Amino acid sequence: MSQSPPRTWDEFMEGIWRQNPVFVMVLGMCPTLAVTVSGVNALSMGVATTFVLVFSCGLISLLRKLIPKEVRIATYIVIIATFVTVVDYVIQAVSLALYDALGAFIQLIVVNCIILGRAEAHASKTPPGVAMINALGMGVGFTIGLLALGTVREIFGAGTLFGVALFGESFQPWVVMVLPPGGFFVLGSWLLFFAALERRKQRKLAEATQNA
Amino acid sequence: MNVEALAPQTTPTVAMIRTLGLLSAICGLIIVASYQGTYAAVQENKRIAIERAVFKVIPTAKSIEEYLASPEGGVTKVGAGGTASPGAVKFYAGYDATGKLAGIAAEGVAKGYADNVRILFAYDPVAGTVASFSVVASRETPGIGDKILVNKDFLANFPLEAKLSADLKTLAHEIRTVKHGSKVNPWEVDAISGATITSRAVGKAINDAAQVLLPRISPQLDKLKEKS
Amino acid sequence: MSIEIRSAPHIKGARTVEIIMRHVVWSLMPVCAFYIFQYGLSALASLVVVTGSCLATERYFVRQGGQSGDISDFSAVITGILLALSIPPGFPLWMGAVAGGVAIALGKALFGGIGYNVFNPALVGRAFVQAAFPTAIATYTPSFMPGRFYEFIPSSMALPLMQPESITEWLTLKHFDALAGATPLAKWKFDGVLANADELLTSLSGHMAVGPSPLLILICGIYLASRRFMDWRIPLAILGSAGLTAWLLFALNPDRFPNPFFMLFSGGLILGAMYMATDMATSPVTPKGMWVYGALIGLLTVIIRYYSGLPEGVMYAILLGNAATPLIEKITQPTPFGKSVLAAFGRQRKGASYPLHPGYISREDAGAVTPRKRILFDKPKKPRQES
Numbered sequence: 001m002s003q004s005p006p007r008t009w010d011e012f013m014e015g016i017w018r019q020n021p022v023f024v025m026v027l028g029m030c031p032t033l034a035v036t037v038s039g040v041n042a043l044s045m046g047v048a049t050t051f052v053l054v055f056s057c058g059l060i061s062l063l064r065k066l067i068p069k070e071v072r073i074a075t076y077i078v079i080i081a082t083f084v085t086v087v088d089y090v091i092q093a094v095s096l097a098l099y100d101a102l103g104a105f106i107q108l109i110v111v112n113c114i115i116l117g118r119a120e121a122h123a124s125k126t127p128p129g130v131a132m133i134n135a136l137g138m139g140v141g142f143t144i145g146l147l148a149l150g151t152v153r154e155i156f157g158a159g160t161l162f163g164v165a166l167f168g169e170s171f172q173p174w175v176v177m178v179l180p181p182g183g184f185f186v187l188g189s190w191l192l193f194f195a196a197l198e199r200r201k202q203r204k205l206a207e208a209t210q211n212a
Numbered sequence: 213m214n215v216e217a218l219a220p221q222t223t224p225t226v227a228m229i230r231t232l233g234l235l236s237a238i239c240g241l242i243i244v245a246s247y248q249g250t251y252a253a254v255q256e257n258k259r260i261a262i263e264r265a266v267f268k269v270i271p272t273a274k275s276i277e278e279y280l281a282s283p284e285g286g287v288t289k290v291g292a293g294g295t296a297s298p299g300a301v302k303f304y305a306g307y308d309a310t311g312k313l314a315g316i317a318a319e320g321v322a323k324g325y326a327d328n329v330r331i332l333f334a335y336d337p338v339a340g341t342v343a344s345f346s347v348v349a350s351r352e353t354p355g356i357g358d359k360i361l362v363n364k365d366f367l368a369n370f371p372l373e374a375k376l377s378a379d380l381k382t383l384a385h386e387i388r389t390v391k392h393g394s395k396v397n398p399w400e401v402d403a404i405s406g407a408t409i410t411s412r413a414v415g416k417a418i419n420d421a422a423q424v425l426l427p428r429i430s431p432q433l434d435k436l437k438e439k440s
Numbered sequence: 441m442s443i444e445i446r447s448a449p450h451i452k453g454a455r456t457v458e459i460i461m462r463h464v465v466w467s468l469m470p471v472c473a474f475y476i477f478q479y480g481l482s483a484l485a486s487l488v489v490v491t492g493s494c495l496a497t498e499r500y501f502v503r504q505g506g507q508s509g510d511i512s513d514f515s516a517v518i519t520g521i522l523l524a525l526s527i528p529p530g531f532p533l534w535m536g537a538v539a540g541g542v543a544i545a546l547g548k549a550l551f552g553g554i555g556y557n558v559f560n561p562a563l564v565g566r567a568f569v570q571a572a573f574p575t576a577i578a579t580y581t582p583s584f585m586p587g588r589f590y591e592f593i594p595s596s597m598a599l600p601l602m603q604p605e606s607i608t609e610w611l612t613l614k615h616f617d618a619l620a621g622a623t624p625l626a627k628w629k630f631d632g633v634l635a636n637a638d639e640l641l642t643s644l645s646g647h648m649a650v651g652p653s654p655l656l657i658l659i660c661g662i663y664l665a666s667r668r669f670m671d672w673r674i675p676l677a678i679l680g681s682a683g684l685t686a687w688l689l690f691a692l693n694p695d696r697f698p699n700p701f702f703m704l705f706s707g708g709l710i711l712g713a714m715y716m717a718t719d720m721a722t723s724p725v726t727p728k729g730m731w732v733y734g735a736l737i738g739l740l741t742v743i744i745r746y747y748s749g750l751p752e753g754v755m756y757a758i759l760l761g762n763a764a765t766p767l768i769e770k771i772t773q774p775t776p777f778g779k780s781v782l783a784a785f786g787r788q789r790k791g792a793s794y795p796l797h798p799g800y801i802s803r804e805d806a807g808a809v810t811p812r813k814r815i816l817f818d819k820p821k822k823p824r825q826e827s
Contacts, residue, residue: 059238066231068223075235082239086246091255096261100349159601172535172603175353176571325749355572391632405622406578409749 015138022145042150050139273306322415341371388413480588493540509554530593610790633701637701661714677734
């Protein structure tokens with residue numbers, strides 16, 4: 001019985017659903033709440049974080065036997081900071097407008113707990129291939145989380161989705177949605193939604209076991 | 213016994229330094245490589261962004277030059293060798309298609325409702341007026357503070373008089389923001405009713421920047437007349 | 441024979457939540473009637489839509505279960521009426537519906553229903569729309585407009601999710617200048633125009649852009665307080681502290697600050713003090729705490745009005761007061777009988793007993809003479825030895 005394909009798929013899906021960084025682990029809230037005022041911002045922040053996550057986890061996993069455990073945190077931070085700097089330059093080269101919109105939150109990816117958490121809990125114990133796939137899953141999960149917030153906030157806050165107007169000229173923007181409280185409202189609503197889903201699932205499960 | 217058991221687990225100092233050194237070398241290499249790789253594109257992007265902003269406030273401009281105005285009254289071109297003195301103010305000279313000076317653009321900052329409002333305004337040296345302005349960065353309330361860019365009454369404030377006084381040291385009249393509907397002089401800014409604080413910030417930003425910049429550059433205008 | 445086992449209290453007053461709430465609604469009726477007389481059809485529609493939205497949301501959450509209270513306890517009606525009275529009469533109806541929904545969902549249902557809410561639901565709804573639609577909520581219209589009973593204020597009828605029409609054209613059509621839509625507070629804040637306090641109080645003169653009449657609210661509030669449906673200490677503390685602060689500042693610099701009467705009768709201070717701050721679930725229960733709470737709200741209101749970018753501060757002041765309520769209650773716990781402040785410094789007395797609050801005793805017992813509580817010496821004096 002081949003164990004490999006399902007294992008890889010599991011590693012990938014872990015970050016997307018079961019251990020979703022935004023909705024399940026509630027990690028990295030600072031960029032989640034701050035930059036998700038529009039779909040484009042959310043997507044680029046997600047992609048930038050995913051890039052840093054995948055490459056730093058890959059490098060850490062590659063060097064895991066070499067890194068002395070006494071200085072591992074310092075090492076991780078150096079590696080993560082390196083890739084954040086790379087992302088910083090790349091975003092500046094791609095679009096200054098995007099760079100201004102994301103502001104300090106690009107540099108703050110360094111202290112995003114998802115990345116350090118993955119490095120410590122996963123990449124330092126697994127071979128590079130698995131670590132990178134897991135990191136990719138986490139990154140995609142984070143991006144999905146950011147998009148879930150970003151699209152809702154953009155639709156209400158500006159009446160657009162990825163810059164495309166949805167409601168025509170005279171749409172009344174809900175200013176609160178692009179302000180910080182809007183981030184909390186939308187995040188809270190999503191958490192409520194997932195909690196309701198979870199509860200329903202458990203009730204069904206309980207009914208099923210009762211019937212059986 | 214305990215000491216012996218723990219001994220093999222501790223890493224020797226040399227090994228730690230070696231690993232960290234190696235790692236730093238790798239990381240340094242990656243950073244430098246990406247910096248070099250993106251440098252040209254980043255600079256190009258920054259230039260385009262500045263040009264776009266300046267062209268927006270000086271519509272007739274086709275090319276720009278970046279200058280520094282030092283406190284002693286000298287005007288030096290950025291990137292032309294000269295050392296910038298401390299306290300120098302940056303400004304942009306916009307030139308039209310024939311190379312004639314179309315206007316001067318400079319940045320101004322003032323405290324708005326939420327945070328600093330940074331604006332770029334165009335100064336017309338021939339008429340002695342502030343021709344127009346645009347917002348570089350602001351965190352004003354959307355729907356209220358951002359009216360400064362669309363409100364017709366507010367935009368009608370421009371061109372705004374900004375002539376120097378006889379001694380060329382300050383503006384003849386301080387640029388002031390007055391409450392909506394009470395503008396009488398050409399150097400006053402008529403505030404938007406409901407967005408008074410942001411309107412005031414625009415007036416103050418222009419005034420503060422013009423008070424510093426205009427006395428410095430007006431004696432040097434001949435130097436700026438033609439595109440060098 | 442069945443024996444029911446219950447914990448104390450075993451003796452209850454005849455007053456239920458529903459009765460209190462119903463009286464509050466009755467007392468609001470004259471205010472609503474005059475409000476509709478002032479602003480016409482739009483005000484009526486606003487009241488109906490906002491209250492309806494509150495009731496619908498309440499019903500939804502009550503049906504979902506896990507909520508205390510019921511739609512029939514009238515508390516959602518109060519929330520709806522207060523919310524409608526605190527937003528501009530020409531506020532787009534769809535935004536009013538959003539405000540009502542948010543008020544009940546976010547302000548009440550999330551906390552577990554009536555009695556569990558931390559903030560006054562009506563103010564939560566208003567704070568949300570204030571943040572979401574800052575332009576619409578600052579757009580007032582003059583009162584006593586000609587033809588107000590036949591046509592809506594044009595901004596009322598905005599399509600859902602769409603921007604309301606600008607009322608400037610409509611005002612010019614009715615021969616009002618564009619500034620007529622500013623509230624007295626906004627006029628003072630941004631243009632330095634001060635309205636007369638007596639005009640504000642009745643809001644009968646001219647076409648002032650004010651909300652419901654402060655005088656009427658004051659009268660209705662006094663009725664409620666006299667029937668003991670509301671504690672008189674809170675409004676008195678709020679108005680007293682706001683008036684005192686405003687008077688102090690006015691005395692210091694009469695050119696810069698308006699007179700205290702303008703402060704008291706403008707905006708929503710009277711409505712907030714009488715009906716919103718006195719919400720039983722969100723205000724302190726201790727008498728001393730009520731004074732502290734009221735004083736805090738009054739002070740904050742004046743500070744926000746004078747020193748912030750907003751013309752009106754009652755809403756945020758009350759919300760902050762609500763947030764501080766648990767803390768205020770904690771520091772103003774009444775001293776149990778036998779545990780006075782003096783006793784804390786002296787020897788510890790044992791065996792404290794708690795006096796029954798008259799409200800918890802049956803009517804017959806409440807009529808009985810309770811011994812007066814001495815302020816300083818709680819120990820009964822030793823009978824003088826005669827012999």
